[in-house]
Amino acid sequence: MSVSQKVPAPSVNRVECPSRLVLEHVTSRWGVLVLAALLERSYRFSELRRHIGGVSEKMLAQTLQTLERDGFVHRDAKPVIPPRVDYSLTPMGKKVAEQVWALTKWVENNLDDVFTARETYDRLRQPSST
Secondary structure: OOOOOOOOOOOOOOOOOOHHHHHHHHHOHHHHHHHHHHHHOOEEHHHHHHHOOOOOHHHHHHHHHHHHHOOOEEEEEEOOOOOEEEEEEOHHHHHHHHHHHHHHHHHHHOHHHHHHHHHHHHHHHOOOOO
């Protein structure tokens, strides 16, 4: 690429923008829950799996590896017997986890409004019985 060609600024609305993939990692079902959990404290793998209900070992391992590759999670493997691996947030991971946590808390705090909206939507779209 020549100096005169400018690289476009990141925009999640552009199909080829790499920010889309990072956004997907952070906002995936397991990504959100892992980041939120690690915002509390560091966890060992098995502790984290128990804390996040419903996640399989495979999905948790993949999610942690992806978030580690993106620079959000730090994996600390201690050379002891039996092996001990702790997961924690990097400084960048803490920043993104705080954003995800705010969204998570908003959803929890507004769940009644969401259910009301769903009921209204469903009621308005039901065929009228005559």
